[in-house]
Amino acid sequence: MxxxxxxxxxxxxxxxxxxxxxxxxxxxxxxxxxxxxxxxxxxxxxxxxxxxxxxxxxxxxxxxxxxxxxxxxxxxxxxxxxxxxxxxxxxxxxxxxxxxxxxxxxxxxxxxxxxxxxxxxxxxxxxxxxxxxxxxxxxxxxxxxxxxxxxxxxxxxxxxxxxxxxxxxxxxxxxxxxxxxxxxxxxxxxxxxxxxxxxSQQLFMQxxxxxxxxxxxxxxxxxxxxxxxxxxxxxxxxxxxxxxxxxxxxxxxxxxxxxxxxxxxxxxxxxxxxFEKINPNTSVPEEPKWKEPQSSYISCSADPMAPEDRQTSLAVSCVLTSITDDFENFVLAILDQLLVRGPNAPFYKSLIETSLGTSFSPVSGFDNQTRTTTFTVGLQGMNKDDVNKVLSIIDTTFDSVMENGFASDRIESILHNIELSMKHQTSNFGLGLILNLTPFWNHDGNLLKALEINSKIEKLRNILKENPQFLQEKVYQYFKTNNHKYSLVMSPEEHYEQKLIQAEESLLEMKVRNLSEEETKSVWEMGQLLKTQQETKEDLSCLPTLCVSDIPKTIPNTDIGNVNINGNIPLQLCIQPTNGVSYFNAVLSTKNLPVELAKFVPLLCNILTSMGAGNLDFRDMSQKIELVSGGFCSSMHIINHPEDSSLYEEGIHINSYCLQKNFVAMLDLWLNIMNELKLDDVSRFTTLINMIATEKSNSLIHNGHKYAISAASSSISYVCCKKEEVGGLAYLQNLKELCNSPFLTEILEKLKEVSHHLLNKNNIRVAINTSRETADTDVCNVEKFLQNIQGEPSNASSMSVVPSAFTPRTERTHHIFNLPVNYSAKAFSNIPYAHPDSGPLRILARLMFQFLHREIREKGGAYGGGAYANPGNPFSFYSYRDPNSTLTLKTFDDAVDWVLTGEFTQQDINEAKLGVFQNVDAPVSPGERGMRQFLNHISDDMFSQQRLAILNATSDNLISVCRKYLKEASLQGTCLIGPQNSHIDEDPEWNKKIH
CATH class of the missing domain: 3.30.830.10 (Metalloenzyme, LuxS/M16 peptidase-like)
Incomplete structure (x- = not known):
């Protein structure tokens, strides 16, 4: 909070x-x-x-x-x-x-x-x-x-x-x-x-x-x-x-x-x-404190993306204090940062860097979502035989903290980030505020006092001046002498999924067996009634609605300055009311990277800011980053040209933000990374790879539909094929293999080659968002930063031509996992952002929502389903946590036919336009303004033209694009992620990949 x-x-x-x-x-x-x-x-x-x-x-x-x-x-x-x-x-x-x-x-x-x-x-x-x-x-x-x-x-x-x-x-x-x-x-x-x-990690947390x-x-x-x-x-x-x-x-x-x-x-x-006042009697009492610690063991399904002998999770959770104790919880939130966050944290050193596990266990750290708060620490990706060893390490780490305390600059960096976060502007401040406050408010905490962040920071600083061992005493109070500790171990069990299926089947059998003749008849009748309701066209006149006329015809352009500095390096300057914060973005093109090194670029992105540079090892670098910025980020940058589908841009996107007084210090750290990145520490590299692989593997269940869309799109679009290689199931599989690789030293050598090609000013472009008062100074500082980066600027375009060797193709792939539900997707060829049909396709996807929602969720019982028409990307159908497979894939085709029969009204079109504009005209924070132009090369004129294309689209437009790009599409990519499926897996037109 x-x-x-x-x-x-x-x-x-x-x-x-x-x-x-x-x-x-x-x-x-x-x-x-x-x-x-x-x-x-x-x-x-x-x-x-x-x-x-x-x-x-x-x-x-x-x-x-x-x-x-x-x-x-x-x-x-x-x-x-x-x-x-x-x-x-x-x-x-x-x-x-x-x-x-x-x-x-x-x-x-x-x-x-x-x-x-x-x-x-x-x-x-x-x-x-x-x-x-x-x-x-x-x-x-x-x-x-x-x-x-x-x-x-x-x-x-x-x-x-x-x-x-x-x-x-x-x-x-x-x-x-x-x-x-x-x-x-x-x-x-x-x-x-x-x-x-x-x-299994959700099961563990529960x-x-x-x-x-x-x-x-x-x-x-x-x-x-x-x-x-x-x-x-x-x-x-x-x-x-x-x-x-x-x-x-x-x-x-x-x-x-x-x-x-x-x-x-x-x-x-x-x-x-x-209403009249009542006593709701919904208060939750404080958890009664235990006299002795307790422990338990549970089983789970095996993770196909992890080594067989490294699939145990362990956590020790301690009950702390009431959520309503505002300052005490602030202190515990600081302790959370000190104990487990980042490579300088004691538990990071004692648990993660020992390679006993791949990453912290879920919910590690301070949890203030319940009436009585808790702190948890543990590991996932462990060998089952190491449980007692890890439990011992947890105890000794607390002992070490009590004895040695915390470095003052670590405490200061955490307080700095809290202060910076209050100045860093977001477009959803009000929403984030209530979601943060709700658990505290729910138990009658003092809301207005909780909002006073500065007073808590000042109070903690004063306490630490008077008593430097204050935080160590809190560690003793909550973790050394606290008997309310719960240890949980989770390991895979053979046939776990089959046992769950059998348990559900037994429950179902009992339910059905106990049905009377009349109840059995009722099951059939209710099914028919529900089906009838789902298919009945509703009168929605009772619902309020905005009108398309409520959407402004135009919106203000973003003032952007473009200059060339340091020998034709493009710099985009966007002056905004940034509240004393400066924002830095840069794209490093991979256009001239040798083909054999391309597969190592996503790895470099993942570790770029976490290995150390110059005279700073990875711990020093992490500490410096925290002291001067809100964090350093690096990610893959792959986009289609907004006007020409034969062109694309690929590179690395780096970005950070800081208080304007720290802008030079922040750039100096980026300079160290660009010129003197450390890529010799195999132990550190191993730790990072294990953590990254675990994080990606854990995201599969939550983001299964996104993985399905990525895989489905990869056969029909070169850019999507590249995205699948650097972030989809293909990359996840590569990470799994990398965790078991004996050749990490050789891979680091390859990463050195990649960094030599990319970390320079040969193919760089930069953007800064800053206030008017500091714009000139910030531009000068960026100019000095660029002068000191190795390499020579190139005047070449950052765009590349899609290789002729890539042939779009229809492909159906079933990724088989031990899951009880499916994630499905079907993708069609894409057109450029600026194409006249791009806007109508966005409306088409939103228009189809009503049909897909009814068929996939209401009838089919899936948690969700719909269609995406992200401009410049393939038009894609998807379903999420879906009990069905081929039935849903047929529903995607039925949605196309539904549109072509014209079973929608002008009101449906108007509503779809409103839905699209929720995203089109979504608020943009000062730090993000101009990024559409910088990252995607979409000018305000292009953006305005697409807005008009959406506003002016007609029924005929929607039917036309539906027929042209979906019904008559010569290429389709289909992906199903889920359990074995005999109907699909016996079909020779489907590729099967067992995980």
């Missing part, structure tokens, strides 16, 4: 303070406005905001308003939801309240509003002990529309049984139109949670929390255990809503520059005034 960002220029500060001063007078403490009493107010200068805390007199609803000169306004209503079992009642209720309400009785108004709004964010989330419904938008009318839909959903939901069955769980015939087909489990949340726990905090709601699975979800009844769901979704149990939040008085008037008159 301590990493907030500021979004103000100096000129905006005076205006904001003036406006907030007027609000302070209007909302004086003790005043009553529209049923709310003002109980607190506070100006927080470091965040450039004024906070107001109000209480609804009649119901006791708690309200927080953050007044700030930010047009991206946010609203959120949340409830303390404290389930006592693992049926997923809170999670399933979150889905169900968004399935229609008294004022908006249509099916699934939440998803319908995605295309009737210009929201910059819409979602709903279930946490351990809370459920929140946040949205953000820059449009005043849109804000009121969405507020009405959200409030009606939570306070007056229909909660129909048929929606409970669709979203939660149900018994239904496998083939809904065949009465003789077997009865199976279906349901969106049921399949979602099967997908969640297919990730069991760890259940074990260390067992006495109350944290001892169960709030999202739902798939084997417990079928115990939940519709009656249980409705009872949970009545107990928990009441104003007396609510927390309401608004943020931005819209009128607080208007918000309060609407909320009170339309909703809260209709």
């Amino acid at each position: 301590y990493h907030y960002q500021v979004d103000f220029s100096n000129n905006e500060k005076a205006s904001a303070l003036s406006i907030n001063s007027d609000l302070q007078k209007e909302f004086e403490i003790g005043s009553t406005i529209h049923g709310f009493e003002v109980i607190e107010q506070k100006v927080v200068p470091e965040l450039q905001l004024t906070a107001f805390r109000l209480n609804h007199i009649k119901t006791g609803a708690d309200y927080l308003h953050i007044a700030r000169e930010d047009s991206n306004n946010v609203f959120c209503i949340g409830f303390k939801t404290t389930p006592k079992d693992s049926t997923g009642v809170a999670h399933i209720l979150e889905h169900n309240v968004l399935c229609g309400s008294e004022k908006y009785p249509c099916r699934d108004p939440f998803f319908k509003m995605l295309n009737r709004s210009l929201s910059t964010f819409m979602n709903a989330m279930t946490g351990n002990d809370y459920t929140v419904y946040p949205f953000s938008t820059q449009n005043k009318v849109d804000f009121r529309n969405l507020m009405s839909v959200y409030l009606d959903a939570v306070f007056r939901p229909n909660l129909r049984e048929i929606d409970f069955m669709q979203e939660g769980w149900r018994l239904e015939h496998k083939d809904v139109i065949d009465k003789n087909s077997p009865i199976i489990f279906k349901g969106v949340v049921f399949n979602e949670m099967k997908g969640v726990f297919a990730d 069991k760890l929390q259940n074990g260390v905090l067992p006495s109350h709601t944290y001892g169960v699975v709030s999202g739902g255990d798939p084997l417990h979800i079928p115990q939940l009844t519709w009656k249980d769901l409705r009872a949970f809503h009545a107990d928990h979704y009441h104003p007396s149990n609510s927390r309401i939040y608004s943020y931005g520059d819209l009128s607080l008085k208007d918000h309060l008037d609407f909320i009170d008159s339309e909703y809260l005034s209709k």
Whole structure:
């Protein structure tokens, strides 16, 4: 909760303070406005905001308003939801309240509003002990529309049984139109949670929390255990809503520059005034402290991307203090950074660098998401025989910290980064604020005090001056003398997946066996009723909507200066209200890199800022980076030319930001990396490769649809083929092999060759975003930086020609993993960003959402599905955590036919345009402005032309591009990631890859 960002220029500060001063007078403490009493107010200068805390007199609803000169306004209503079992009642209720309400009785108004709004964010989330419904938008009318839909959903939901069955769980015939087909489990949340726990690290995190905090709601699975979800009844769901979704149990939040008085008037008159105060009885007690540590062991499925003998995870979790102890939790957050973050942290040295494991265990560090906070440390990617050794190392590391303490510059670098984060501007400050505050607010913490970051920093500094051993004493208090410790070990078990399948089959068999004749008939009838509902065209006139006319025809251009310095090195200068922060970006072209070295570039990106340089080893480099910047980043840069599909650009993108006073120091560190990168430490290289491979492997379950899209696109686009090689399943497989390679020294030699070719000014271009006051100085400093980089500037274009050797082809690939769900994708040829059809294709993808959502999620039971039309990239269909495979692939084809038959209206087109513009006109922070031009070569004129193409697209345009690029496409790439599938795996047209 301590990493907030500021979004103000100096000129905006005076205006904001003036406006907030007027609000302070209007909302004086003790005043009553529209049923709310003002109980607190506070100006927080470091965040450039004024906070107001109000209480609804009649119901006791708690309200927080953050007044700030930010047009991206946010609203959120949340409830303390404290389930006592693992049926997923809170999670399933979150889905169900968004399935229609008294004022908006249509099916699934939440998803319908995605295309009737210009929201910059819409979602709903279930946490351990809370459920929140946040949205953000820059449009005043849109804000009121969405507020009405959200409030009606939570306070007056229909909660129909048929929606409970669709979203939660149900018994239904496998083939809904065949009465003789077997009865199976279906349901969106049921399949979602099967997908969640297919990730062994998610399973580990869940069991760890259940074990260390067992006495109350944290001892169960709030999202739902798939084997417990079928115990939940519709009656249980409705009872949970009545107990928990009441104003007396609510927390309401608004943020931005819209009128607080208007918000309060609407909320009170339309909703809260209709309720009476109750005692919700949802408080969570402190976890009773143990007298002795405890431990447990669980099993999981094997990870096909990891070595067989390195698949054990271990963690030790300690219960700490109440989440409401604001300063104590600030101190613990600092300890988290000191103990486990970065190569200078004691546990990094004692656990990661010993090569006993590949990476820290999940949730390692301080966790302030629960009533009683915890700290966890451990390893994943271990050998099972090393468990006791690692437990001993954890104990001795705490002993060493108590004896030796922490270096003062490490403490200072952490405090520096907190201060920098308050100046670093983001486009979603208000949203991030409420998501950070919710766990704290949920347990009645002092919100306004929590916002005062500077006072906590000053207090800690004063304490450390008086008592330099203060942090060591905290380590002794919480980790040495604390008996409330829970150790958990997880290792793969042979036939684990089969046992889960058997357990589900046994549960299903019992459910079906116990059905009476009448209940069996009801299963069939409900299946038909649900099918009919899903296929019935709805009247959506009850839902509010913006109009296409609400979208501005034009938007202001971004002022960008382009100059050539140091012998024709391109420099882009973007002057912005950056609030005292300077932003640095550079692209190093790989155009002239020898072909045989190309495969090593992504590795160099991964380790570039983590190996050390010049007279700085990797620890010194990490420390210097933290002291002068918000972090150094390097990533692969591969983009299509926005106008010519035969051209592309490939390189390395490096970037960082800092306080303007540290700009020279930050550039000096980049200079060290460019000129004197250290690539001799095999031990360090091994550590990094293991960590990177583990991180990528862990991302597979969560981002399976993205991996599927990448793989599907790789056969039809050269740029996508390159992206697959440097970041897709192909790269993941390469990392796995690299972890077992005995030739890491030789690979480092190859990386030296790559760095010699790339880390120079031969093919570099630079961009800086900075304030007007420091622009000239920053440009001069960049010029000096470039003068000192090795190499000579080249006047050659950074663009390359797509090799003639690459032949686009139709390809179908099944990546076989031990997963209970599928991720599928189908991709089609791409066209350049500036092509006239690019805009209509974006609308087409959004238009298809209504069809795909109904078929893939509502009927098919997948967690999600849709279509992407990212300009310059292939048009792609996808599904996520999907129980189906070939059925979904057929649905993609059916979506094309649905469009070609013209089964959509002008209103559907208008809504699709609104949906597209949520992304097109999304707010951009000062540090990011101009990056569309710098990174993608998309000028403001190109951007404006595409906006007009989207605005002006007609039904005929959509049908035309659908036929041309999808129906008549000669090339298609298809990918399925999931379990074995006899229908596909016996088809010779499919490539099978077993992992």
